[in-house]
Amino acid sequence: MNLRKLSSILLGMAIVGSLFNCAESALPNGPGDISSSSDGQLTSSGFLGSSSNPVDGGSSTTGSSYTGSSETAQSGGSSLTGTSSSNGIALPLGNAPSVSILPWNGAKGAYSIIMDDFCLATTTSLRWADSAAYARNMSIGFAIVTGSCQATDWATAKIMLGHGSEPVNHSFSHAAGATPVGLEVDSSTHMIETNTGFRPTFFGYPMDEGSDAAQAELKALGYLGSRSTTYTVWTDARFNKVAGFNGFTLAYEPKSSPTYPQLSYADSAVARGVWGLHESHGVADNSYNQWTSHAEFETHLDHLAALRDKGDLWVAPPSKVIRYIKLSTLATWTLVQATGAFEIHWTTPADTLARYSVPLRLQVCGEWTATQSGTSLNATLSGGQTKISANPSLGTVRITPTGAGNSLCTNNSGSSSSSTATSSGSAGGGAISITGSLQHLVAGTYSATTSCTGMVNLQGTRDINVSINGSPNIGLDYLAVPVPGPSFNLVVTGDVTVSCY
């Protein structure tokens, strides 16, 4: 980002410094397309959001709109004077709040189960496994060997699909490398779609042996990812990270691996803030490397459910996790002031929204209620932040202040009329106390203290490196790591915002 250019943009805006609160810590760093809203119903305050790769900004100074980025938290800079009513009490609308997309659907890590060999005669327990997951409000991926399926199997597959479980293509005949692709990939795809109504988007290679021909065909068919040892890139042990994500080079972990025996794979996904993709087969049937008893499998599910219920782990089928990773990094929006509300207008291309359609977990500074197309959205308040689940493909999200409203977003670094990189925050390091409120840091070495025990969240841009107690994270755009302790060393090479819970 060109900071001088940014400064000129900000200086051209009607900024009222004393009104800055949660917007304070923002680091505008988005595309240079500066524009005002053309919607006559709305004011001219538009805020462009983007989580895509920053493009050097433009130089327009018209209106009171400017760019933001989900990497850096949305922010406002104009004088906003609307009011809204909550329980008959008029609340000041205040500044535009920071808006960001949380990783892993708001949890610390993600986890998917794929159970292979549905339809093979040796693997008769996956319907039971699905019901055991469904009883815990979870779902699985089940990998279908389509050439072995009978009509009753397809009927079962539709029931499992109805529980939210995902049909995964496991080839037609369980052929290594899934070749010839016309039969093993294309026909198998067609059979799943014809018999279940679901067009598969994830491929589990038989014996985990991939091939170039099949990889190319899967991409041509619009698949989101595949699982094979052949193409796995072990970027972070046996886990997948948002940074550098590629759905066709996924790391995964088979059941009974000596590396992560049983439950510790899920624990590690939480601790590392990554996605664990677990591979197994049937339960107490004749399948390969089976779960030896129902109790063994249910213990695994109960462990996942406990982590989920603590808010630590998001458990979902593989394609849903891939869509979340992709959309959370590709989503763009404009935050626009309306009468007594702000609106998140998605500007993501329609084909991207369709391909990666999935609810995102949004975090908005302050206390808000939210609606989308007139329907109330789930919104929960925690630590001065409201978390909202919304699928961008379903349209504009409208947020209205409630309770303490935007006043929950405190300015941690004194008054400032600008959110440029050098105007606020701790100057180049030193002692810092990290709290639940967003704070702006510039490059430096910090001795951090905190009373948080959950996660430290850092947002920056992709050319910023962060290290915590000497562990480097290169090319940060969003980092969520478990709080290392009440005090720790933090080094950043550029502007970031930080908070914790």
Ligand SMILES: [Zn+2]
């Ligand atoms: Zn198999």
